Amino acid sequence: MPLDTSFLTSRLDAAIGWARKYSIFQYPFVTACCGMEYMATACSHYDVDRFGAGFPRFSPRQADVLFVVGTISHKMAPVLKRIHEQMADPKWVVAFGVCTCTGGFYDNYATVMGIDTILPVDVYIPGCPPRPEMVLDGLMKLQDKIQAQRTTGERAAPEARPDILAR
Amino acid sequence: MNDASLIESVEARFPEAVSTAHRFRGDATLVLRRESLLDVARFLEQDPAFSMDLLVDITAVDYSAFGKGPARAFFRSSGVALGPAAQIPDEDPWPGPPDARRFAVVYHFYSMVHRHRLRLVVPVGEVEGATEEVDSLVELWPGANWLEREVWDMFGIRFRGHPDLRRILMYDGFEGHPLRKDYPVNKRQPLIGPVN
Amino acid sequence: MQTTRSDPAELETRDMLLNIGPAHPAMHGIIRVVAQLDGEQIEDADVEIGYLHRGFEKMSEVVDYNGVIPYTDRLNYVSPLINNMGYCMTVEKLLGISVPERCHYVRVILAEISRITDHLTCVGATAMELGAFTVFLYMIKAREYLWELVEKVTGARLTVTYCRVGGVKADLPDDFAEPCRKAFEETRKVLSEADGLLTRNRIFVDRMSGTGVISAEEAIGYGITGPFLRGSGADYDVRKDCPYAVYDRLPFDVPIGSRGDNMDRYLVRMEEMEQSMRIVEAALRDLPPGPVQVDPGTGRPIPAAEMVDLAKAGDIGAIAGGCAVVGPTLEGSGKARHASIAADEKRVFLPPKEDAYGNIEGLMQQFKLVMHGHGVRPPSGEVYFPVEGANGELGFYVVSDGAGRPYRVRVRPPCFAIMSALSRLLTGDSIADMTPTFGSVNMIGGELDR
Numbered sequence: 001m002p003l004d005t006s007f008l009t010s011r012l013d014a015a016i017g018w019a020r021k022y023s024i025f026q027y028p029f030v031t032a033c034c035g036m037e038y039m040a041t042a043c044s045h046y047d048v049d050r051f052g053a054g055f056p057r058f059s060p061r062q063a064d065v066l067f068v069v070g071t072i073s074h075k076m077a078p079v080l081k082r083i084h085e086q087m088a089d090p091k092w093v094v095a096f097g098v099c100t101c102t103g104g105f106y107d108n109y110a111t112v113m114g115i116d117t118i119l120p121v122d123v124y125i126p127g128c129p130p131r132p133e134m135v136l137d138g139l140m141k142l143q144d145k146i147q148a149q150r151t152t153g154e155r156a157a158p159e160a161r162p163d164i165l166a167r
Numbered sequence: 168m169n170d171a172s173l174i175e176s177v178e179a180r181f182p183e184a185v186s187t188a189h190r191f192r193g194d195a196t197l198v199l200r201r202e203s204l205l206d207v208a209r210f211l212e213q214d215p216a217f218s219m220d221l222l223v224d225i226t227a228v229d230y231s232a233f234g235k236g237p238a239r240a241f242f243r244s245s246g247v248a249l250g251p252a253a254q255i256p257d258e259d260p261w262p263g264p265p266d267a268r269r270f271a272v273v274y275h276f277y278s279m280v281h282r283h284r285l286r287l288v289v290p291v292g293e294v295e296g297a298t299e300e301v302d303s304l305v306e307l308w309p310g311a312n313w314l315e316r317e318v319w320d321m322f323g324i325r326f327r328g329h330p331d332l333r334r335i336l337m338y339d340g341f342e343g344h345p346l347r348k349d350y351p352v353n354k355r356q357p358l359i360g361p362v363n
Numbered sequence: 364m365q366t367t368r369s370d371p372a373e374l375e376t377r378d379m380l381l382n383i384g385p386a387h388p389a390m391h392g393i394i395r396v397v398a399q400l401d402g403e404q405i406e407d408a409d410v411e412i413g414y415l416h417r418g419f420e421k422m423s424e425v426v427d428y429n430g431v432i433p434y435t436d437r438l439n440y441v442s443p444l445i446n447n448m449g450y451c452m453t454v455e456k457l458l459g460i461s462v463p464e465r466c467h468y469v470r471v472i473l474a475e476i477s478r479i480t481d482h483l484t485c486v487g488a489t490a491m492e493l494g495a496f497t498v499f500l501y502m503i504k505a506r507e508y509l510w511e512l513v514e515k516v517t518g519a520r521l522t523v524t525y526c527r528v529g530g531v532k533a534d535l536p537d538d539f540a541e542p543c544r545k546a547f548e549e550t551r552k553v554l555s556e557a558d559g560l561l562t563r564n565r566i567f568v569d570r571m572s573g574t575g576v577i578s579a580e581e582a583i584g585y586g587i588t589g590p591f592l593r594g595s596g597a598d599y600d601v602r603k604d605c606p607y608a609v610y611d612r613l614p615f616d617v618p619i620g621s622r623g624d625n626m627d628r629y630l631v632r633m634e635e636m637e638q639s640m641r642i643v644e645a646a647l648r649d650l651p652p653g654p655v656q657v658d659p660g661t662g663r664p665i666p667a668a669e670m671v672d673l674a675k676a677g678d679i680g681a682i683a684g685g686c687a688v689v690g691p692t693l694e695g696s697g698k699a700r701h702a703s704i705a706a707d708e709k710r711v712f713l714p715p716k717e718d719a720y721g722n723i724e725g726l727m728q729q730f731k732l733v734m735h736g737h738g739v740r741p742p743s744g745e746v747y748f749p750v751e752g753a754n755g756e757l758g759f760y761v762v763s764d765g766a767g768r769p770y771r772v773r774v775r776p777p778c779f780a781i782m783s784a785l786s787r788l789l790t791g792d793s794i795a796d797m798t799p800t801f802g803s804v805n806m807i808g809g810e811l812d813r
Contacts, residue, residue, distance in 0.1 A: 029386060030392075031392065031393050031414070031415055031808060032392075032415055032417075032437070032440065032808055032809055033436075033437050033440035033521060033522065033809060035392075036440060036441060036484070036521055037520075037521060039484075039503060040503060040506075040507065040510075040520075043499070043500050043503040043504065043507075044500050044503070044504050045503070045504060045507045058387075058388035070415075071415060071417055073413075073414060073415060073416050073417065073812075075413055075414050075416065076385065076393060076414045076415070079385055079386055079414075080386075083386055105422075105433070105434075106417045106418065106422065108417070108418040108421055108422055109418060109421070110416045110417055110418045111417055111418070128522060129521055129522065131520070
């Protein structure tokens with residue numbers, strides 16, 4: 001019998017989701033130009049701290065959201081995958097910038113065409129680089145997603161790409 | 168020294184080393200023979216009239232696809248120097264690729280003392296699948312170390328006497344040399360993840 | 364009880380290899396340093412780069428000459444306008460053309476604003492890593508003001524793609540001087556605050572002085588240029604020694620350090636920001652006037668969108684002799700301003716929209732520059748043109764074979780030379796000195812790895 005129909009557990013899920021979404025410890029995996037917009041979002045003008053996400057944790061063991069900011073090259077991809085594996089559940093991944101969403105306009109031998117080929121991504125923030133308002137919008141979407149998640153860490157089925165599911 | 172006298176001085180000192188020279192758009196350029204690169208470079212650094220103390224750049228060009236680019240328009244007049252060029256006259260036209268050989272290693276030098284620039288072009292060919300070797304300039308300019316590693320990584324041109332010639336921009340297991348003209352731009356060799 | 368203390372020389376020790384990076388907290392980019400440590404002292408450091416290699420040089424062989432400009436934005440992404448300008452001036456040298464004087468001034472103004480943003484980011488990030496987080500926040504605040512200014516002109520904050528081969532995209536907006544003045548006032552406030560917080564701060568001075576020392580001769584041997592070299596005492600600035608654009612007419616000083624340590628480089632950068640503001644103010648004063656706004660007597664003003672609709676409907680008579688009224692940044696540049704922002708070369712720069720829609724010559728010019736197989740086609744040749752980037756001599760080497768796409772574009776990255784000297788800089792210092800040294804290198808991954 002599914003546990004999710006009971007009143008108490010759904011209230012618990014909502015409470016924990018509320019706590020989790022307002023205490024995001026991000027790991028900003030900053031590589032390229034999007035890093036500048038990430039810095040702008042995190043600083044006083046567009047302040048991401050008012051969303052509770054103002055504390056970057058520079059160790060994957062202590063972080064729960066992996067912000068992949070900037071182009072990922074083939075040389076960097078194993079490092080990114082390892083960082084993701086080092087993070088403990090529950091964890092989320094935000095693809096920040098179009099280079100991480102689909103590869104951007106670097107359609108060449110050196111770039112990973114979208115990090116969702118190697119990681120499961122929760123929120124895609126396109127833009128080259130995205131304006132801080134877009135980043136905050138993406139962050140709020142992530143917060144909605146976190147809120148909707150069950151305490152067990154089980155999440156709604158991702159709109160996965162068939163090639164990802166097949167792997 | 169201005170560009171004309173730079174070329175003349177080097178040609179006078181090393182007459183057998185210099186194949187051709189030109190001053191296209193005011194950039195003094197010398198095409199050297201591969202074997203004499205180190206001697207000429209040493210002279211450029213040590214001679215007080217030149218004192219090229221700053222090695223600006225080492226790069227290479229793959230001339231194998233030169234002139235064979237996408238089909239030109241049917242307006243034949245395109246590609247010719249444009250109208251009365253205002254400040255930079257085309258007094259010394261470009262002679263074309265330096266040599267019949269495939270690659271050319273290009274060195275740019277600058278002198279802080281005299282404020283003049285010089286470019287050296289060293290044509291490098293391919294012999295039995297591997298490129299000919301060029302002398303390394305690491306002993307004269309330490310900055311040449313990484314620049315030559317990049318030329319090796321991107322073009323596959325070996326440098327004789329380089330202490331540590333390995334890849335610098337691509338990962339170690341990468342096969343091929345990306346900036347060569349026969350390396351397709353979107354050929355994928357991922358370490359992890361799907362190939363396409 | 365007798366205690367014996369072992370003589371350190373008799374203890375058998377082994378160096379420790381510490382892998383720093385590529386994902387590490389310093390928000391400068393991704394490199395990997397494998398440091399061989401003897402206790403806290405770095406005996407040897409092997410620096411590995413290439414984690415952000417995005418194939419700029421290969422991509423520029425695939426797109427046309429104007430299409431390379433967005434790629435150049437992303438080279439040194441904290442000062443994109445300097446890269447744009449460097450590339451465009453290189454191609455213009457290859458073509459043998461020169462842009463109008465006002466265009467030179469506009470490019471210089473924006474390049475110097477870009478230089479200020481670069482130095483703000485560099486000094487702010489260095490300060491943050493040494494613990495002065497407040498200074499970082501202040502400098503990013505100042506950077507926001509400058510980015511808003513850049514956005515007024517170009518339409519984008521960071522990746523601007525503003526210059527074109529043969530000119531710039533659009534003229535400065537009419538009300539540029541006042542927001543610029545305000546932004547500089549804020550920036551000067553921030554700089555004086557940061558100066559008060561850092562320059563005589565005991566902790567900052569102790570950490571920055573005497574670390575990362577390199578002499579001028581050694582730096583030149585490595586190919587280092589820019590504020591890094593000037594901190595060691597050598598007087599080389601491309602703007603002064605090989606002047607380009609209108610730098611020879613603008614008054615500015617070049618700060619030179621003496622000791623070659625991180626503190627001198629920090630002071631050089633702080634002073635350079637002030638000098639850049641001075642250049643912009645002088646340029647705004649000397650800016651040659653562009654054509655005045657549409658004179659109702661000579662050309663009827665038509666809103667641009669209406670003109671496009673009329674032209675597409677074929678109603679040439681209604682727009683003949685008219686002059687489009689456009690906002691200069693987002694809607695492009697109308698005919699009135701065209702002469703001041705673009706070189707008068709038909710085969711290089713797109714015509715104003717009034718001509719493209721209004722007469723057959725303009726249409727042909729547009730067609731020949733835009734359609735596949737045509738485009739800007741410089742004569743065959745090779746050129747090298749250096750500009751003063753925020754990190755040093757940024758040079759572009761372009762080889763053309765006469766086709767519409769560049770045959771080879773090489774960017775000479777200034778921080779590549781500095782990074783090649785990094786292992787020499789780190790050796791001998793302690794591991795805590797790595798932070799200020801690496802911060803003052805101002806490594807920008809996009810430029811280093813391209």
